[in-house]
Amino acid sequence: MTATTATPPTATSSAARPAPKASRKKSKLGWNLGGLLVFAVVGFPVYWMLNTAFKPEKDAIDPHPKFFPTTFTLGNFKRALEIADFWGPVGRSLIVSCVVVVIGIVVGMLAALAISRFAFRGRKVVIVGILAVQMIPLVAMIIPVFLLLNDLGQYDKLTGLIITYLTFILPFTVWTLRGFIVNIPKELEEAAMVDGCTPTGAFIRVVFPLLAPGMVATSVYAFIQAWNEYLYALMLMSQQNQTATVWLGNFTTKHGTEFAPMMAGSTMMALPIVVLFLLVQRKMAAGLTAGAVKG
Numbered sequence: 001m002t003a004t005t006a007t008p009p010t011a012t013s014s015a016a017r018p019a020p021k022a023s024r025k026k027s028k029l030g031w032n033l034g035g036l037l038v039f040a041v042v043g044f045p046v047y048w049m050l051n052t053a054f055k056p057e058k059d060a061i062d063p064h065p066k067f068f069p070t071t072f073t074l075g076n077f078k079r080a081l082e083i084a085d086f087w088g089p090v091g092r093s094l095i096v097s098c099v100v101v102v103i104g105i106v107v108g109m110l111a112a113l114a115i116s117r118f119a120f121r122g123r124k125v126v127i128v129g130i131l132a133v134q135m136i137p138l139v140a141m142i143i144p145v146f147l148l149l150n151d152l153g154q155y156d157k158l159t160g161l162i163i164t165y166l167t168f169i170l171p172f173t174v175w176t177l178r179g180f181i182v183n184i185p186k187e188l189e190e191a192a193m194v195d196g197c198t199p200t201g202a203f204i205r206v207v208f209p210l211l212a213p214g215m216v217a218t219s220v221y222a223f224i225q226a227w228n229e230y231l232y233a234l235m236l237m238s239q240q241n242q243t244a245t246v247w248l249g250n251f252t253t254k255h256g257t258e259f260a261p262m263m264a265g266s267t268m269m270a271l272p273i274v275v276l277f278l279l280v281q282r283k284m285a286a287g288l289t290a291g292a293v294k295g
Contacts, residue, residue: 049270052263053077060260076264080251083261086268089247094272096158096243097226100165101219108173109215113203115174116181127178133171141167142235149236156238164232169222176221180214181207216280224273244269 052060054072059065080086115126145164146155154160184207192202233243248269251262 049263049266052260053267055260057258057260060263076260077268079258079261080265080268083258084247084250086247086265089242089244090269090272092158092241093227093244096161096165097223099162100169100226101222103162104166104169104173104222105177105215105219108170108177108218109211111170111174112177112181113207116178117186130171130175134168134175138168138231142231145232146235155236156241158241161233161236161243164236165226165229169225172225173218173222176218177211177214180211180218184210220276220280223276227273 051067051069053076054074055069055076056071056073057076059069059071114120115123145167149155149160149164152160154163188206188210189199189202192206193199197205228245229243230245233246234249237243237246248262248265251258251265
């Protein structure tokens with residue numbers, strides 16, 4: 001009988017084991033550095049807006065700006081409120097944005113439900129039409145929209161501006177909500193109807209709670225679109241009925257641009273969006289992840 005001896009593990013095999021951990025650490029470090037770089041690029045304009053808003057006017061136009069301000073002042077905010085009426089444009093923008101979001105979400109949800117759950121003639125044409133409308137540049141429709149609203153007596157009225165905003169926000173809400181509804185299995189509604197629910201009851205009790213995060217995420221993006229829109233608000237509203245975005249244009253006059261008050265006004269305009277995001281951030285995060293599933 002011949003004795004067999006076990007071969008001891010070689011040094012190369014034992015040394016090669018930690019290699020995957022080291023590579024994972026390097027990969028994680030690279031992703032972290034990349035994330036910090038993206039955050040710096042995206043966040044720098046916001047930081048510079050806040051930096052300029054609290055600077056004295058002479059420091060805001062300094063040809064050699066300082067990245068870290070040494071003097072803070074609230075005079076720019078006072079000056080921004082004195083240049084033109086602030087609360088009037090902000091109030092009008094809030095009214096228009098909130099009404100557009102409510103109508104867009106209600107009508108968009110019903111339209112998305114019809115497209116997702118019901119088979120009807122021309123369904124694909126409707127879907128392609130929704131995509132086609134979003135591809136048309138807004139500036140290409142400004143003259144037809146102006147003439148149409150003028151004929152209908154809706155020029156320089158908030159109702160006319162609301163109708164105009166719905167023309168490009170409704171397709172967005174319909175298409176986005178359709179993606180959320182498609183990812184909700186039909187079997188859940190069928191099970192609810194087997195238990196005695198009507199189709200409407202199954203939607204309210206089963207589909208609607210699952211759709212709520214997606215509706216929140218869609219509402220936030222629709223609100224941002226309506227709040228930040230400038231072109232139609234400038235062309236369709238007079239100086240007396242201007243919105244918040246047009247109000248910012250008052251800082252540019254024939255004598256130049258008052259950069260510090262303009263940044264202070266931009267900061268005040270950004271507050272409603274920040275507050276809205278902070279209130280719904282959890283629902284919005286859940287809605288974004290729910291919409292990421294392939295439907």
